[in-house]
Amino acid sequence: MRNRFPTLSLTSYGVGWSANRRIAIVALIVTVLLTIAAAVAWLSGRGNAHRDPTAAGPAATHSPSSSEAPAPKPEADSGSVPKPPQISEPVAYAKAAAQMLWSYDTRDTSRDQQLAGMRAWMTKEPTYADWASVSGQVPDPLLWSRMADQDQHATARVTEGHYPGAFKQALAEDPSAITEAYIYVVTVNGAQQIAWKKGGGGAEERAVTLAVQCRPGHDCALAAIAPSVTQ
Known part of the structure; x- marks a missing residue:
């Protein structure tokens, strides 16, 4: 039996989003003329199933941050979740954020700590922060408890990050449009190594x-998990 862990496994985009939010984020990516005030809504992680910990339980450590900055250490009240790095370059920050999202450790981190740690990465501007799209990555309390029973944990490796083609084209056509909200869209690719009790594990x-x-003049922050509408 396989157990899905939709929250920390990100591959499905736009599922269950409201029409207004879908329109807002698509308009941002395609034209960069909107401020994404509606941001993007949560994504479901179907298609990134984690194997049932009772059948083979997962393994992890956190190697957050990108190669452009040293790996940040977790804060005391966020378990193994690293605190956000001080990075002002969008792609570098997105790579660090993706690594954070794909890494977890139920052995020393509660679900509440996981959420608290993830929230620290969010922008403090409520107009642009779509916390639901990020917090929706975390399993419900029952599933987290089952994972913890099997010491499930995961580490992540980021291979690359880039601006999607439509976003780059829109910026080239109207460079000044970004100055409304300074929201950048970045696609990150990588791999996740999962492990659990009795040597169980796998990679995806x-x-x-x-x-x-x-x-400008500020560290980057995570605004939302966006739909994958471009490459």
């Missing part, structure tokens, strides 16, 4: 498109 490829806010 991962991909996620993130909306990252990087205002």
Whole structure:
């Protein structure tokens, strides 16, 4: 039997989103003329199933952050979730954020700590923060408890990050449009290694498109998990 862990496995985009939010994020990516005030809604992670921990339980450590910055250490109240790095470059920050999202450790981190740690990465501007799209990555309390019973944990490896083609084209056509919200769309690819008790484990490829806010003179912050509408 296989157990799905939709929250920390990101491959399905736009499932269950409201029409307004879908329109807002698509308009942002295609034209960069909107401020994504509606942001993007949560994504479901179907298609990134984790194997049932009772059948082989997962394994992990956290190697957050990108190669452009040292790996940040977790804060005391967020378990093994790393605190956000001080990065002002969108792609570098998105890579660090993806690595954070794909890494977890139920052996020393509660579900509440996981959520608290993830929230610290979010932009503090409520107009652009879509917390639901990020918190929706975390399993419900019952599933998290089952995972913890099997010491399930995961590490992530980021292979690359880039601006989707439509986003780059829109920026080229109207460079000043980004200055409304300074929201950048970045697609990140990588892999996740999962492990659990009795030597169980497995690896899966991962991909996620993130909306990252990087205002001039400030560190970047995560705004939302965006739909994968471009490559």
